[in-house]
Amino acid sequence: MKYLGLVLANLGRNKLRSALTGAAIMLAVLLVCLLLTMPAGLDLFLNNIANNTRISVHNKAGIVYAMPSSFTRKVRQVDGVAAAVAMTWFGGAFEEAGRVTFPNFAVEGEHIGAVYPDYNIPPEQLADFRRYRDGAIVGRQTMKKYGWKIGDRVTLRSAVWPVALDFRIVGEIPSDRAPLFWMNREYLDEALKAQGRPGLTIAGIIWVRAADPTRVNAIMRQIDEMSRNSEAETACETEKSFFANFFGSLQGFVTIILVVTALVALCIVFIAANTASMGVRERAAEIAILKAIGFGRRVIFGTLLAEAVTLSTVAGLAGVLLSKVLTDALRAFAGWSPSLGPLSSFIVTSAVIVQGIFLSLFVGMLAGIVPSYGAARKPVVATLHEVF
């Protein structure tokens, strides 16, 4: 600790250079943190749903292959099923947007709350959803995006069904990251029947909540068994596996992002190593004198290394902080993007913060170690010779 003054003084002797190096490290750490938020956002998303008891039941052939909605009733009778709800993609576009800008589904009002107790939708709003056929429950992210309030009326035109429906918003999913829009199945069913069509007889996905987490696998087996040799054989998955698969197709893209992250991290080490060696070379005479008057190698090595590590840590912390500020701003502007899904939520998790700090420590060590070691090892006479 008593050498702290020396370390700081050395950092301050070429303020411009220290500032430039610090800024470079800060930017690089910021960059790495921003990139890490993408897989971290996905991870967080998946881990949040990892230990819940929800199961997705969908057609074995694909999510776009429907199941008869009557299958939901059979699913509810399966031992250990607490609740089940049939969901059908509505594909509605809000008039002003002209295209699908948030995911919207037709659901069963009387069952939805029981399948999603963790969404914390107020019971009186769920009651309103059941009461009003044209009711809708909307995620807060979408509410905010369009400035909707509970009680507002909105019209969605479906691209999938030949209808355009008016809704009254009766409830909100109280999470800033929920883009969802739920409507009543009966409402869509009636609208189709009014056109002389068969009505809504299919379900895209049946979401099931198991009463007991240990029963999840048994329930999944039993549901799949029940549908065997029927028109629509099902494939059950846990919610985590469902979403992991759903976004698995982005894997190639994420891999490339991570490769580039590694490249950028390498880039930081280069910059910092370059600067550290410049600093040491310039101070050759001074280091030789320090040694000549009796400072040990260890002290020389330690102070030089501490200099590099101090700089990179301070810069790294600034980078991490900046990434937090930036992502908060980004989130405010960018909403749910249909092509990126949860990857579009840039969240600086604590894991990212820790990784960022470790990265900056590591950069400081790596950049400082070679020149510091070299300077500490160099014989005094040789150095003094060079200088004088």
Place this chain on the structure above:
Amino acid sequence: MLPLSYSLRNVQARPGRTLMTASVIALVVVASSLFLGLISSLKRTLVTSGNPRNLVVMRKGSDNDGSSQLTIEAYQAIRYFDGIARDAQDQPLASPELVVQPFFHTRDGGRENVLVRGVEPVALAVHDSVHIVEGRMFLPSQGEAVVGRSVLGRYAGAELGNVLEFGRGKWKVVGIFDADGSSFESEVWVDVRELANDAKRPFPYSGIRLRAATPSDIEPLQRRINDDPRFAIEAQRETDYYAKQSESANSLYVLVIGIAVLAGIGAGFGAANTMYAAVQARTAEIGTLRALGFSRRAILLAFQVEAVALAGVGFVIGAACALGLAALLRVMLGGVAFGAATFTTNVVTLRVRSGDLLGALGLAVVIGLFGGFGPAWRAARMRPIDALRKA
């Protein structure tokens, strides 16, 4: 004016330090050109899918044919509209199509949504970039399929003569098609009726692709379809449709350019450090040059040129690495699968083209200018007397 060789030789004077700084710039060049290449490859794949003479007819409000459904009445009405090209048998070149995205199992056990397009034989006349290159076109109602070149070998059973399992049925692969590198190559085509049966769709079609008789027929035809009050449908040029699809890649552009600029600024700081050190080391030299009568502007320019040359070295190294890395990724990953746009897998062949390198070159030059200006300014502002005294 100082001769150009003064700046260039100085770049060579300290090869170690030059290489260090240049490699930082090179890394930025690698990152940015790879990213740009990835996105432009994706966009190229999508954009080349559109034919300027074709119209895409979908339900209003749907932004891709995977999320559109059309009634049979709509197809029958539109099919005989004026302005649609006709084939030798005087049949309209109107291709009713059903798009479904079933699960396909990749050979490494993963699962991807692949775009399966149910078509009639007329589809090959409407999509004239699609050619069967091996085998033959499927026969209707035989459980046969033809697969695009990028699908080939990516999924279990996706080989000529093999059986592909998707949806509820099994499909025999009887042909392979290519489509000038467009996104059709990531699709599987089967008989439209068989697919509708297999998927049990309440509506038989997703949309219709039309070929206009002449380019001047496009607009009236489009207007007539859009204004038809019976069906809420919408026609757009196929080129516009795919251009819109490729816009989903624009959000990636923002991300990538953001990353490249941040990394570039970082590298700029690195370059500035090197150049400041160079200026400091050559204080006496600068003093001498000033004493000899070289103007401030000449010195500013000389150092600025040196910085840009340094960035140029970085660019050359980086561009070579980027091309190599892209080739390596092509071999290792095959195509890069994008799940973007319509939730179907688009297999994109990563190619770093001159346009992407040009973007990276621009960035490298800016890094050189931006990193070199401060040091060059300092060199130019030096008072000759002070500079010489220091020596």
